[in-house]
Amino acid sequence: MNTRRKFLQQTLLGSLAVGNADFLFNQADWSEKTDKNAFPAVISTWAPNIKANVAAWQVLAAGGYALDAVEAGVRVPEADPNDTSVGYGGFPDRDGHVTLDACIMDEKGMAGCVTFLQQIMHAVSVARRVMEKTPHVILSGEGALQFALSQGFVKENLLTEKAKKALEEWRVESKYKPIINIERHDTIGMLALDTQRRLCGACSTSGAAFKMHGRVGDSPVIGAGLFVDNEVGAAVCTGLGELVLRTLGSFLVVEEMRRGAHPQKAVETAVKRIVKKYPVQSEEAQVAFVALDRKGRHGAYSIHPGFNYALYQQGENRVIEAGSLFEK
Ligand code: ASP
DSSP states (O other), X not given: OOHHHHHHHHHHHHTTSTTOGGGOEEGGGXXXXXXXXXXXXXXXXXXXXXXXXXXXXXXXXXTOOHHHHHHHHHHHHHTOTTOTTXXXXXXXXXXXXXXXXXXXXXXXXXXXXEEEEESOSOHHHHXXXXXXXXXXXEEEHHHHHHHHHHTTOOOOOOOOHHHHHHHHHHHHHXXXXXXXXXXXXXXXXXXXXXXXXXXXXEXXXXXXXXXXXXXXXXXXXXXXXXXEETTTEEEEEEEOHHHHHTTTHHHHHHHHHHTXXXXXXXXXXXXXXXXXXXXXXXXHOOEEEEEEXXXXXXXXXXXXXXXXXXXXXXXXXXXXXXXXXXXX
């Protein structure tokens, strides 16, 4: 077995051992090793979401709909109290409220979003209902909550003891200063391409930890946190939402692909745009994109090292370490 093949196999086996950095697949020579050009496929931001990929893959492998796949996938971290960036267990704002942002977009270009939603665990499913049951794209705050309740969702306390304790610790200094890769940016962004080549995406987050009450990030904003165009491809991102909101990063990635760029080149362009425009903030904050085109080719890139993603394709679910613009 040649060395490259051996390394690949070790990595695939290791992909189950999430959290062990030694087992991460390195994206540096992505074109040879990771660019499979095959569907169905599902890709999600951050290593722990390898578990979310499993739920999505179950739908895709059975010939199901990419929209069902991304909803099923995103619901996994939303229900996980140990995921402190999404849904139940998400870190609260500085006043102690867990407020959720989520969105979903289908292959026809329809979209649904919720912002500043409280007490409902599965924000992604509420976003889907907004898309399917209302004439609107975004519902926010109290209106989103009332809509969710009218749809049969139930109120729950999303603030865990762990999250409460983290807030108390944060209050000692009360400084809002994101730390690269551990700034609670484990937002899930997920893209899926099904056997009928329908491309859909979803994103869900509790947003920046200890944010100001009322703050909404990029994740529920179509074109910023997520964009899907079935003719071309889709992109989703994670990181400091303010940098993405000002640059409409996901839309930019898809437009680059429309102009013929490979998904990898497209995500690199979006990262470089942010850094060029906001050099000072970029020094201190992480932003990362993943993209998937309608051929099943993917790309991933971040400002700073340390971003990883999970890709399930051709029956293999792997965590891959993304390339970055800045070096360690
Ligand atoms: N983009 C999210 C936000 O700014 C945070 C994240 O990706 O974790 O709300």
